[in-house]
Amino acid sequence: MVLLDLNQIAEVAGARLSNLHSDSKHSVDHASSLGSAGPGALSFYSHSRHREQLRNTRASAVLLRETDQQDCPVPALVCENPYLGMARALQALYPIEEVEHCIHESAIVDAQAQLESPVQIGxxxxxxxDVRIGANSILGPNCVIEKGARLGMGCRLHPQVTIHAGTLLGDRVEVWSNTVIGSDGFGYAQEGREWVxxxxxxxxxIGDDCExxxxxxIDRGMLDDTVIGRGVKIDNQVxxxxxxxxxxxxxxxxxxxxxxSAKIGxxxxxxxxxGVQGHVTLADGVIITGMSKASQSIEESGIYSSGTAIQKNTAWLRNAARFKQLDQIARALREGDIHE
Amino acid sequence: MVLLDLNQIAEVAGARLSNLHSDSKHSVDHASSLGSAGPGALSFYSHSRHREQLRNTRASAVLLRETDQQDCPVPALVCENPYLGMARALQALYPIEEVEHCIHESAIVDAQAQLESPVQIGxxxxxxxDVRIGANSILGPNCVIEKGARLGMGCRLHPQVTIHAGTLLGDRVEVWSNTVIGSDGFGYAQEGREWVxxxxxxxxxIGDDCExxxxxxIDRGMLDDTVIGRGVKIDNQVxxxxxxxxxxxxxxxxxxxxxxSAKIGxxxxxxxxxGVQGHVTLADGVIITGMSKASQSIEESGIYSSGTAIQKNTAWLRNAARFKQLDQIARALREGDIHE
Amino acid sequence: MVLLDLNQIAEVAGARLSNLHSDSKHSVDHASSLGSAGPGALSFYSHSRHREQLRNTRASAVLLRETDQQDCPVPALVCENPYLGMARALQALYPIEEVEHCIHESAIVDAQAQLESPVQIGxxxxxxxDVRIGANSILGPNCVIEKGARLGMGCRLHPQVTIHAGTLLGDRVEVWSNTVIGSDGFGYAQEGREWVxxxxxxxxxIGDDCExxxxxxIDRGMLDDTVIGRGVKIDNQVxxxxxxxxxxxxxxxxxxxxxxSAKIGxxxxxxxxxGVQGHVTLADGVIITGMSKASQSIEESGIYSSGTAIQKNTAWLRNAARFKQLDQIARALREGDIHE
Incomplete structure (x- = not known):
């Protein structure tokens, strides 16, 4: 357990103690949400949907924006981005343990693999x-690293990960459980009506600092590689x-x-x-909203969407039926009446 | 193999022997669909799409509704909900084996883990x-249960499941293969244009009786927990x-x-x-149809949908192009002409 | 490393040496894309988006169509379908190693399992x-094959695959990592508001030659089987x-x-x-475009789609709002004005 006083939290979080509610002698040893926080808890406030919880919190300290100080009944740490401050504070409160060199006796490590000490193999x-694994990397139980794969320094593989032959991970790449990297792509030629x-x-x-x-x-490339840049974050089931x-x-x-072959900036x-369609290119800074399909290349940064909004099924059925007539509906209007 | 006579099936299935086709001396020892059933098979009929198969079935007995008796050429068991009756009958015909205490010699069990006898560890x-596993639980091969996780009584984990640190499963929770519970959520703060x-x-x-x-x-919560209630059923790839x-x-x-942070009633x-969008709340009894996106909170029970219906691609291309003009099309009409 | 001269490549790829750029004494020992190819590389050209790379390639040979010969600065192998030719050439350049019988000492093989020599068990x-595995099959590390499952000859299971009890794979079936075949289907009866x-x-x-x-x-059937035909190809995350x-x-x-219960031809x-909705039937030769929902049976081969096209979110919001009025919009027009 790590105990940090409010000056220490302020420093890691890029915050300052509030004039209204500050007492640097207080300290915190864990993080909690505003609603469930008690003594010793650090919390944060960044969205008005939690204002009531802020007013009633029993946290020992709260990270928040300057304008929200007056609603906070406990010591406050003021910063521009309390969510970012909390990210930094969590890293200080819950530090990653130092890696002690340990290869579990049940692990099967080929004599030609190079493990840079210290590493932990579950x-x-x-x-x-011919696998190489950099120092300070941790592999959870039941991971399989096929021949010739390389993991940089400080990588973290959770249990049951499969890394196929020749895959290259940069430094500090974290991979969660049951993920597969380097399987064959879905590429077949047609011969008659069968697949070859x-x-x-x-x-x-995969670049440094990806999660x-x-x-x-993640499939391997057909002839060239599949390439994931630095600092890319990929969620579950992708x-x-x-x-x-x-x-x-x-x-x-x-x-x-x-x-x-899609290229995302x-x-x-x-x-x-x-979804991003095959061979499509997205420029830097493009945002595709949830469940939309990027069916063509997008050259300008910005937010893009497809689909329709949720509504009662009875109304939706009528509208969806009309969608099938939409071109006819449009043509029923005089062309000049539809203004772009 | 379990052999049950029709009185026994009637009892577990909440059914009664039909007056038209009944002979309680018959017995069944397995279940089959109407079409492939033969001697000894129990089957069920609940949807008119299978009427022809009912008329020609060679099952030893069929669970069905009273109104369908005359179409059944073999002994019939009458109940209100034949599908539910079949669920009960399947549980009687294929009972779960009693758990004999057995920890496979290749399993790695920490000395600080508490396994309540009998359990089966693959x-x-x-x-x-600090893992605790309740009595009558079965873990298939290659499961990983991280520190501090708790499984209630009668849990069943199929092969290759990963349960991350601190996860809590209630009693009689069944988890299928290669599933991951308790991974970190996808939460990053932005610092400049990078992710922290x-x-x-x-x-x-996870509550009792979930599958x-x-x-x-299933990701862990950021500060508070991710919570799945009692009797919740989750399908593959969710x-x-x-x-x-x-x-x-x-x-x-x-x-x-x-x-x-979505809340489903x-x-x-x-x-x-x-899909259910982040921070959205769905009231009790809301039904979202397949491939729809619940992009806003829904306060009233009922059926909700989004999307469009399938059609020939050539027609769809025209209509999808018009969708991009839909606001212009609507504005081409006089406002008063569009009646809600 | 396999070294093949251009006559050999021509034969396996069903190609002929071009009159313009041919020298059968050249040989290749690996495959590369046009852009990264160097000496010894075989490449292929099949889409105009790569014409500039063709003109500048340094491959030792390129598979291409007759009409593209003049753009190729290096020996060319002419065929009707260069992508198919490349598929065949890749199989010749990267042959599958012969299977040597080897059961890893850490594998747990039941005495009642029948493994036909030679097989490789990771x-x-x-x-x-009661598992049976045919000759020339390879199982990567950490696979689990439950009782009574059958694998044909020449199957290839990558690491961490789970094959549940009673599953039947044909010959030459390849299954990639962390895939699960034979789990229970998502079938529950309702009793009151709870699930049974x-x-x-x-x-x-699963038939022969599937990947x-x-x-x-892939879930098991409820009473009858889930059936996947011969030569079916299934991509990741399906x-x-x-x-x-x-x-x-x-x-x-x-x-x-x-x-x-969907039936795909x-x-x-x-x-x-x-997505293909439950109980829907698709005729032979139906193509459903990406992210579309086949919400009803389709009796005629062809291409089918649903959804809307991607656009700027600001415009999409207006159009999506109008979609909710679409039936009203249509009714604002005189019925006779909407011509099918």
Whole structure:
């Protein structure tokens, strides 16, 4: 357990003690939400939907914006972005343990694998020939690292991850459980009406400081590589197909699917269950809202959507039936009446 | 093999022997569909699409509604809900085996874990410190239970399940293969244009009698917990994000995604590949049809939909192009002409 | 490393040496894309988007169509379908290694399992009673094959695959990592407002020459089987529900979901993240475009779509609001003005 006084929290969080409610002698040893916080808890306030909880909180300190100080009954730490402050404070309150070199006796490590000390290899892991794993990396139980894969320094693989042959992870890449990186892409030629497989020879390259969620699949490229830039964050259940390129610091929310050879720029945000069509290119800074389909290339940053809004099924049925007539409806109007 | 006579089936299924076709001396020892049933088979009839199969069935007995008796050429068991009757009969015909205490010699069980006898721990499982597992639980091979997780009595984990640290499962929770419970949520603060991770401190709590499908991911909460009520049924490939709450006896069909902090009421049904947007609240008894997006809170029970209906691609292309003009089309009409 | 001269490549790829640029004494030992190819590389050209790369390629040989010869600065191999030619050439350049009989000492193989020599069973695999695995099959590490499952000859299971009890795979079936085949379907009867599980007794049957991606789930049937035909290709993250039938040589792209009892014909193509509703039937040769929902049966081959096209969010919001009025808009026009 880490005990930090409010000056220490202020420093890591880039905050300052409020004039209204401050007492730097207070200290915190854990984090809680405003509603469930008690003594010793650090909390944060960043959205008006929690104002009532702020007014009644029993946290020992709250990170908040200057304008919200008056609603806070306890010591306040003022910063511009309390959510970012909380991210920093959480890293200080819950530091990652130092890695002690330990290879579980049940792990199967090929004699030709190079593990840079200290690394932690969990029970029942399988590390094949010519794998290299950088120092300070941790593999949870039951991970499989196929031949020739490389993990940089400080990587963290949670249990049951599969890293296929030749995959390259940068430094400080975190991969959550049951995720698969480096499987063959979905590429077949047609011969008559049957499918002939293209054996994929490309790899997957993942940049430094990426985080990949649970149950994600990322396919290797067919001839060239699938490439994921630095600082990219990928949520659970995402599919990244062969030869996709994702630019630095983009974020892909849960259940999204990126089809083959799509190129996503830097600083993009792909919403939950959204899709990016094959061979499409998205410029830097494009945001695709949840469940939308980026069916064509987008050259300008901004927010893009498709789909329709939720409504009662009875009304929706009527409107959906009319959608099938939409071109006829439009043509029933005089062309000049439809103004762009 | 369990052999049950028709009186016994009638009792477990809440049915009565038909006057038209009954012979309680008959017995059944397995279940089959109407079309493939032969001697010894119990079958059921509940939808008119199978009427022809009913008329020609060679089952030894059929569960059906009173009004369908005359179409049944074999002994009939009459009940109000034959599908429910079949569910009960299946439980009687295929009882779960009694659990014999057995920890496979290849499993790695921490000395600080508490396993209540009898439990069955499959090959290559890893059970970390301070885990507690209740009596009559069964873990298939290659499961990983991280430190501090708790499983109630009579739980059933199929192979390759990952339960992350601190997760709490109630009694009689069944989890299918390769599912991950308790991974970090997808929460990052922005610092400039880069992402700073929030280390998640909440847990996942799952109530009694839940069933969770294969390849599902359920994230822990950021500060508070992700909470799944009693009797909730979750299909394969579902994503449940951090701090989601799902009320008792709701059902989530395959490939659905529930975004962060969404609150789903009791007795809700989320259709296949449907999405619930972050922070949205659904009242008790809301039904979202398949592939719809609940993009706003819904306060009244009922059926809700979004999207458009399937049609030939050539027609769809024209209508989809017109959708982009829909506001202009509407404005081409005089406002007063559009009646709600 | 396999070294093949251009006559050999021409033969396996069904191509002929171009008159313009041919020198059968050249040989290749690997495959590359046009842009990154160097000496010894075989490449292919099949889409005009890569014409500039063709003109500048340094590959040792390129598979292409007759009409593209003049743009190729290096020896060319002419064929009708260069992508298919490349598929065949890749199989020749990267042959599958011969299987040497090897059961890893950490694998747990039940005495009642029948493994036909030669097979390769990876570390930490678990093979239960009455399993049969055909000759020349390879199982990666950490696979679990439950009792009574059958794998044909020449099957290839990548790491961490779960095959549930009684599942039947044909010959030459390839299954990628962390995929689950044979879990219970999502079938519950309602008793009051609670769910009563139907214990599924059907199996999954998969035909010869199928390939199943990573993180896929395929449920067993309730009473009858879930059936996947010959030569079917299934991409990553796909959900196939109970009692689905998929006809020979159909292909299902990533993240698609096929709901219970749907019947997909032969030679169908289901696009990425598309959905097929329960009990729907698709005729042979139906193509569903990405993210569309096949909400009703389709009796005629062809391409089908639903959804709307991507646009700027500001415009989309206006149009999506109007969609809710679409029936009113249509009724504001005189019925006779809307011509089908």
């Amino acid at each position: 029970a029942h892991c399988v590390i094949e020939a 497989k293209l054996r994929h020879q490309g790899h997957v390259r 990949i969620g649970a149950c994600v699949s 599919q990244v197909a062969h030869n996709v390129e994702i630019g630095d610091h983009s974020a892909i929310a849960g259940c999204a699917g990126i089809a083959g 830097r600083y993009c945000q792909i919403g939950g269950a959204a | 090959a290559h499982c890893v059970i970390e410190a 991770k929030l280390r998640h401190q909440g847990h996942v709590r 969770i499908g294969a390849c599902v991911s 994503q449940v994000a951090h701090n989601v709450e799902i009320g008792d006896h709701s059902a989530i069909a395959g490939c659905a995604g529930i975004a962060g 009791r007795y809700c049904q989320i259709g296949g590949a449907a | 570390a930490h695999c678990v093979i239960e009673a 599980k139907l214990r599924h007794q059907g199996h999954v049957r 199943i991606g990573a993180c896929v789930s 959900q196939v529900a109970h009692n689905v039938e998929i006809g020979d040589h159909s292909a299902i792209a990533g993240c698609a979901g096929i709901a219970g 032969r030679y169908c193509q289901i696009g990425g993240a598309a």
